[in-house]
Amino acid sequence: MLSERERLEWQVGELEKLAVKPGEWAEISNEHSRLSHAANLIEGAQEALDAISESEHNPILSRLSSLNQKMGKLVDIDEGLRPVLEALEPARIQLQEAVYALNDYLSRVELDPERLRAVDARLEAIHSTARKFRVAPDELTQEFATLSAQLRQLADASDLDGLRAQEAIAKAAYQVAAEKLSKARAKAAESLGSAVTAAMQDLSMAGGRFAVALNLCEPASFGQEQVEFMVAAHPGSVLRPLAKVASGGELARIALAISVIASCATATPTLIFDEVDSGIGGGVAEVVGRLLKRLGQDHQVLCVTHLPQVASQANQHFQVSKHTVAGRTVSHIEVLDAKSRVEEVARMLGGLEITATTRKHARELLAL
Numbered sequence: 280m281l282s283e284r285e286r287l288e289w290q291v292g293e294l295e296k297l298a299v300k301p302g303e304w305a306e307i308s309n310e311h312s313r314l315s316h317a318a319n320l321i322e323g324a325q326e327a328l329d330a331i332s333e334s335e336h337n338p339i340l341s342r343l344s345s346l347n348q349k350m351g352k353l354v355d356i357d358e359g360l361r362p363v364l365e366a367l368e369p370a371r372i373q374l375q376e377a378v379y380a381l382n383d384y385l386s387r388v389e390l391d392p393e394r395l396r397a398v399d400a401r402l403e404a405i406h407s408t409a410r411k412f413r414v415a416p417d418e419l420t421q422e423f424a425t426l427s428a429q430l431r432q433l434a435d436a437s438d439l440d441g442l443r444a445q446e447a448i449a450k451a452a453y454q455v456a457a458e459k460l461s462k463a464r465a466k467a468a469e470s471l472g473s474a475v476t477a478a479m480q481d482l483s484m485a486g487g488r489f490a491v492a493l494n495l496c497e498p499a500s501f502g503q504e505q506v507e508f509m510v511a512a513h514p515g516s517v518l519r520p521l522a523k524v525a526s527g528g529e530l531a532r533i534a535l536a537i538s539v540i541a542s543c544a545t546a547t548p549t550l551i552f553d554e555v556d557s558g559i560g561g562g563v564a565e566v567v568g569r570l571l572k573r574l575g576q577d578h579q580v581l582c583v584t585h586l587p588q589v590a591s592q593a594n595q596h597f598q599v600s601k602h603t604v605a606g607r608t609v610s611h612i613e614v615l616d617a618k619s620r621v622e623e624v625a626r627m628l629g630g631l632e633i634t635a636t637t638r639k640h641a642r643e644l645l646a647l
Contacts, residue, residue: 287430290412294423297408304405304417311402313388314395320388328381331374340378343371453498460502464493468506471540478536478570483563486514489521489533508533531555535567539574549579561588568592587627591644596620620645 313320332340350364409416435441468491475489488511493504509518512529521533535555542550552571568589574580575594583599584590596615601608615623621641622633628644629637 284430284433287426287433290426291423291430293408294412294419294426297404297419299405299408299419299423301420302417304419307398307401307405311395311398314391314398317388317391317395321385324381324385324388328378328385331381332378340371340374343367343374347371457498457503461493461504464502464504464506467491468493471537474540475533475536478539479533481566482532482536482570483566484512484529484532487512488518489536490518492518532563532567535570539570542574542578547578549581550574552580552582552584554583554585564588585627587624587641587644590627591624591641591647596623598623 330339332338347364347367350360350367354360354364405416405419409419412419412422414422435445472488472490476487479485479487479489490509492507492509494507495503496505508521510521510524510529510533511518512524512526521530531554535552538550538552538555555567555571564586565588568586569592571580571582571589572592582589582593590596596619598613598615598619600611600613602611603609613619621638624641624644625633625637628640
């Protein structure tokens with residue numbers, strides 16, 4: 280631990296002494312390139328300036344201005360030359376702008392051997408340190424931040440009193456958040472229990488009760504309690520864990536009730552039910568169908584079902600079938616029209632042989 284801390288202290292000290300700023304490597308590299316080529320830059324800029332406007336031998340700007348004047352006179356004779364004049368004038372203006380820019384550049388650029396030496400030394404110092412730390416020069420600032428953080432962690436690890444203080448602060452903050460969560464859970468649990476209990480009365484579970492138990496547990500990321508659904512399916516029975524006592528049909532109905540109630544508290548656009556009507560039939564199936572239809576008024580509901588009482592409540596029907604093609608089983612989905620809907624609901628009602636009576640019953644169900 281000590282040797283590691285000493286190593287980090289030395290590394291952080293080296294980087295702190297160098298004090299590389301973010302983006303400095305790119306800036307100083309550009310400055311070094313400019314200073315080391317200052318003579319060539321001045322010579323090239325002056326040569327361009329001479330050619331455009333300062334040469335004694337008919338500079339470009341002077342020739343272009345003269346040409347513009349001549350073209351202006353010719354345009355008075357023939358308007359057909361006006362496009363040529365209109366193309367030459369912007370060129371003259373651009374050349375004049377270039378002259379201004381070159382003069383400004385030459386006023387700022389100068390040979391500065393002393394500054395070049397200082398920049399050269401700074402470049403060498405940064406490059407040497409980067410090589411020592413085995414990182415790119417422009418990564419030294421990040422390396423400094425990383426090593427400084429590691430050094431702070433080692434310092435904190437050796438400060439037991441500091442760690443205890445941090446632990447106490449974290450624990451107090453957790454306790455406040457956990458208690459707030461527990462109060463919200465208790466309120467939501469009571470509300471959900473009452474709502475699901477009320478829904479159970481319409482799902483052939485009259486007298487049944489549903490409750491949400493909040494069981495204390497060791498503090499964890501999800502709070503100080505675990506949530507467990509409890510149910511008493513019949514009048515007079517005690518609340519027991521839903522997963523242990525409910526039958527398949529009861530589970531399906533309670534799950535549907537929870538889905539309907541929970542959907543009001545979320546913005547879920549689509550709900551999918553795969554045989555939620557498993558284990559039920561008769562009047563209960565019709566109630567389940569109505570519940571799904573009501574749910575479909577605010578959400579898109581996709582439901583896989585084998586019960587005509589449920590299927591008849593839908594606004595749109597798809598028939599899913601499987602066939603064997605070349606030794607492979609493939610699924611086929613067909614959109615049903617009004618006539619096909621009657622036939623399919625009748626088939627669900629009467630089996631393989633469809634009679635006029637089953638068709639009539641199917642039409643009655645769909646009409647409802």
